Amino acid sequence: MQQSVVNATFKNFLGNAPKWYKYTIIAFLVINPILFEINAYLAGWVLVLEFIFTLAMALKCYPLQPGGLLAIEALLIGMTSAAQVEHEIAQNLDVILLLIFMVAGIYFMKDLLLYIFTKLVVTVRNKTILSLAFTCAAAFLSAFLDALTVMAVVIAVAMGFYSIYHKVASGKDSSSEHDINDDNQVHDINRKDLEDFRAFLRNLLMHASIGTALGGVCTMVGEPQNLIIAERASWLFGEFFFRMLPITLPVFIAGLATTFLLEKTKTFGYGAKLPDSIHAILKNEAQTLDKKRTKRDKVNLAIQSLIAIWLIIGLALHLATVGLIGLSVIILATASAGIIEEHQLGKAFEEALPFTALLCVFFAIVAVIIDQHLFTPVITWVLTFEGQLQLVMFFIANGLLSMVSDNVFVGTVYINEVAAALQAGQITRDQFDLLAVAINTGTNLPSVATPNGQAAFLFLLTSTLAPVLRLSYGRMVYMALPYTIVLTIVGLTFTYVGLNDMTELLYQWGLIQHHSGLAPTVVNGH
Numbered sequence: 001m002q003q004s005v006v007n008a009t010f011k012n013f014l015g016n017a018p019k020w021y022k023y024t025i026i027a028f029l030v031i032n033p034i035l036f037e038i039n040a041y042l043a044g045w046v047l048v049l050e051f052i053f054t055l056a057m058a059l060k061c062y063p064l065q066p067g068g069l070l071a072i073e074a075l076l077i078g079m080t081s082a083a084q085v086e087h088e089i090a091q092n093l094d095v096i097l098l099l100i101f102m103v104a105g106i107y108f109m110k111d112l113l114l115y116i117f118t119k120l121v122v123t124v125r126n127k128t129i130l131s132l133a134f135t136c137a138a139a140f141l142s143a144f145l146d147a148l149t150v151m152a153v154v155i156a157v158a159m160g161f162y163s164i165y166h167k168v169a170s171g172k173d174s175s176s177e178h179d180i181n182d183d184n185q186v187h188d189i190n191r192k193d194l195e196d197f198r199a200f201l202r203n204l205l206m207h208a209s210i211g212t213a214l215g216g217v218c219t220m221v222g223e224p225q226n227l228i229i230a231e232r233a234s235w236l237f238g239e240f241f242f243r244m245l246p247i248t249l250p251v252f253i254a255g256l257a258t259t260f261l262l263e264k265t266k267t268f269g270y271g272a273k274l275p276d277s278i279h280a281i282l283k284n285e286a287q288t289l290d291k292k293r294t295k296r297d298k299v300n301l302a303i304q305s306l307i308a309i310w311l312i313i314g315l316a317l318h319l320a321t322v323g324l325i326g327l328s329v330i331i332l333a334t335a336s337a338g339i340i341e342e343h344q345l346g347k348a349f350e351e352a353l354p355f356t357a358l359l360c361v362f363f364a365i366v367a368v369i370i371d372q373h374l375f376t377p378v379i380t381w382v383l384t385f386e387g388q389l390q391l392v393m394f395f396i397a398n399g400l401l402s403m404v405s406d407n408v409f410v411g412t413v414y415i416n417e418v419a420a421a422l423q424a425g426q427i428t429r430d431q432f433d434l435l436a437v438a439i440n441t442g443t444n445l446p447s448v449a450t451p452n453g454q455a456a457f458l459f460l461l462t463s464t465l466a467p468v469l470r471l472s473y474g475r476m477v478y479m480a481l482p483y484t485i486v487l488t489i490v491g492l493t494f495t496y497v498g499l500n501d502m503t504e505l506l507y508q509w510g511l512i513q514h515h516s517g518l519a520p521t522v523v524n525g526h
Contacts, residue, residue, distance in 0.1 A: 010022065014061055014065060014066065015061075017060050017061040018060060021057060021060050021061060024053075025054075025066045025069065028050045028070060029069060029070070029073055031046070032046065032047060032050075032070070032073055032074070032077065033073070033077045036077050036078070036079060040079070040372060041372060041373075041374070043079070044079060044368055044369070044372035044374045045374055047070060047074055047079065047365070047368060048365065048368070048369065048374060050070055051063075051067050051070055051071075051365050051409075052401075052409075054066040054067045054070070055067070055409065055452060056452050058452065058458060058462075059451075059458075059461065059462065059473065062354065062358075063358055063361075064354060064357055064358045064361060067358065067361045067365075068357075068361050070365075071085075071361050071364035071365060071368075074364065074365075074368050075364070079368045079371065079372060080364070080367040080368045080370075080371045080372075081367075081371070084367040084370065084371060085363060085364045085367045087367075088363035088364070088366050088367050088370075089360055089363050092228055092231075092359075092363060092412075093323075094227055094231060094321050094322060094323055095224050095227045095228055095359065096323075096356055096359065096360070097321065097322065097323020097324070097326070097327075098221065098224065098227055098322045098323050098326065099224060099352045099355060099356045099359065100323065100326075100349065100352055100353070100356055101323045101324070101326030101327040101329075101330060102145070102221070102322060102323065102325070102326030102329070103148065103149055103326075103348075103351055103352035104326070104330055104345075104348035104349050104351075104352060105311075105326040105327070105328075105329030105330045105333065105348075106145050106149040106326075106329070107149065107347070107348035107351065108329070108330060108333035108334055108337065108339070108348060109304045109307065109308065109329070109333055110149075110152075110153055110156070111297075111300060111301060111304060112301055112304040112305060112308065113141070113150070113153040114153055114156060114157060115301060116137065117134075117137070117153060117154060117157045118157055118160075118286055118289075119286075120133050120134065120137065121157070121161065121204075121282065122279070122282055122283045122286045125274075125279070127200075127203075127263060127271070127272075127273050127274070128260060128263040128264060130204070131203060131204065131207045131259050131260075131262075131263050131270075132256060132259055132260065134154075134204050134207045134208045134211065135207045135208065135210060135211040135214065135255065135256060135259050136211065136256070137208075137211065138150055138151075138154065138207075138208040138209070138210075138211025138212050138214075138215065139211040139212070139214040139215030139218075139252065139255075140215055141212075141215065142211065142212040142213075142214075142215035142216045142222055142456075143215040143216065143218045143219045143221075143222050144219065144221065144311060144312055144315060145221075145311075147212035147213075147215075147216050147222070147223065147454075147455060147456040148351060148352075148355075148455055148456060148459050149351070150208070150212055150456070151208065151209065151212060151456040151459050151460055152351065152459070154204070154205060154208045155205070155459075155460065155463050155465050158201045158204065158205060158465060158469075159464070159465050159468075161201070161282055162197070162198075162201060162465070162468060162469070164281060164282060164285050165193075165194070165197055165278050165281055165282070166194070168281055169191075169193070169194055193275045193277060193278055196272060196273065196274075196275050197274070197275065197278050198468075198469045198470060199269070199272030200272040200273065200274045201469055202269065202272070202469050202470075202471055202475075202479070203263075203269070203270050203271070203272050205460060205465075205469070205471070206270075206476070206479045206480065207259055209448075209454070209456055209457050209460055209480075210255060210259070210448060210480070210483050211255075212454070212456040213444060213445065213447070213448045213454055213456070213487075214248075214251065214252050214255045214487075216444060216456075217244065217248055217251070217440065217441055217444035217445060218241060218244055218245075218248045218252075219237065219240060219241055219244075219315075220235065220236075220237055220240040220241075220322075221237075221315055221322050222444075223407065223408070223411075223443075223444060223455075224359065224408045225407055225408045225410075225411030225412060225415075225440070225443055225444075226240070226411075226440060226444075227322060228408075228411060228412050228415060229411060229415045229436050229439060229440050232415045232416070232419050232436070233415075233432070233433060233436045233515070234515055236318045237315050237316055237317075237318050238316065238318075238511075239511075239512050239513070242506050242511040242512050243433065243436075243437055243503070243506070243512055244437060244440060244441065245502070245506075246437075246494060246498050246499050246502035246503065246506075247437065247441045247491055247494045247495060247498075247499065248441070250490055250494050250498075251441075251445060251487055251490050251491050251494070254486050254487065254490040255483065255486070255487060257486075258482055258483055258486045258487075262482060267482075268478060268479055268481060268482050269475065269478065269479050270479070300336065300337050303332075303333075303336045303337075304333065304336075307329055307332050307333055307336075310328075310329075310332070311325065311329055314328070330345075330348070355455070359408065362408060362409050362412060363412075365409070366409075366412055366413060366416065369413055369416075370416065375413060375414075375417045376417070376420075378397075378417075379414075379417040379418065379420075379421055380426075382394060382397060383421060383426055383427065387500075388495070388496045388497070388499070388500060389496075390431075390435070391434055391435065391437075391438040391495050391496070391499060392438075392492060392495055392496050394414070394418075394435055394438040394439055394442060395438045395439075395441060395442035395491065395492055395495050396442070396492070397414070397442070398410055398411070398414055398438070398439050398442030398443045398446075399442045399443070399445065399446030399447070399488060400446070402442070402443045402444075402446060402447035402453045403446055403447055403449045403450055403452070403453050407443040407444060407447045407453055407454070408455075410443050411439060411440065411443040414439045414443075415436060415439055418432060418435050418436065418439065419432070429514070429515055430514070433503075433515065434499060434500065434503065437495075437499060437503075438495055438499070441491050441495065442491075445487040445488060445491045446484065446487070446488045446491075448480050448483055448484050448487060449477065449480060449481075449484040450476075450477055450480075451473060451476055451477075457476065457480075460476075461473060461476060
């Protein structure tokens, strides 16, 4: 009886995660208190590595549960305090509000985004131009919106198109029930077109994913860690954009050039064309939907366009914090669309809240790093380098860690440590600003190497569409490889040769300003 209870408890623990993963987490929980008694500094580093492991294994088990257990244990054994965790969360309240309200706000603007991407696919026949359009559209949207939401829209478009053709290829009409995972029903004559269509959709999804990284690095709302970095540096929307420009502009151009060359050379799995027969089917479906669109639907699209303009203006002029602007989008979009029931609002928050909870666990680990002074020797070593080489070392350090871990975690840790170095007088304010640029670009660009580093990539990989299109972890890494190489090399090059000079020019032109000290939150926090 007792054995059966133990077995049932073990099965319940972390659900369907592999047994070896469950045993590993249990081993972590057993080892940590022992190590902490022996050597607190060593135990702190082991905890950080364990947490990174849970992030890297996100496909086996969402990191909130195992990472949360590690964080709770760290509190119980005294690695940090609940007050310090609460302080870190309070200090990053704007980021939490960004995730809660901005993601939910964009959910209510999906009709407009779906309309844009659908029009792109059915009207642009040149595959190279279409790929560039997807990359640019994803980049622009991700600069102002949440990358996860942008990817959710692209996935929804691709899923809709795939479902339409899979039904036709299986001899079904549009109104009948159909399982898109079952290829046995597909007629032999359509199998080649179906494979080509899968490859075509894989190309567009990967280009769009890269686009979210190219755009997300540019603005303070593009990625959650950008907002943390902007707050530590006391930068508003415009200043953040211009400070990143010496690196983000050449990287963006290089990213588009890579898209162009991959489509022309048909390497790394790119260059797949949309068969004419499938284009005709999709175009006909889009025309049918246009005809079915009522006046109310058209008015809703127009209002969503106006809300999008308000969103861009509100962020650019920093009329309110990002979270509050997101809340205004929710109110405007739902009020204008007649969404007034509580249960209709709930779905919009489902996408963001798990990651918001995970972010709070991040801050618990950050609290451990601060209390145990874990990164102080690393930062001290990197700060022994001077000038541009120091910036390059920070870019590399952030990039390598972001490839295997989540870039929000990496960016938060490094900007906190650099802020502490500034307060201690180890670096000047001007050098701090340059290092903040290197940290932001370092966490955002090399992290495209793996789905672990970019939330949008992980979201795509774990979606129901990925197995349908045969988009595995290995294939994503392979297809992202040329982008990883190009974006990293270009980012490193301009960090080394152009960042100082271009920043000085921006000062002279009045686009950015000198800051005399730290943001108040950093002074209080460190």
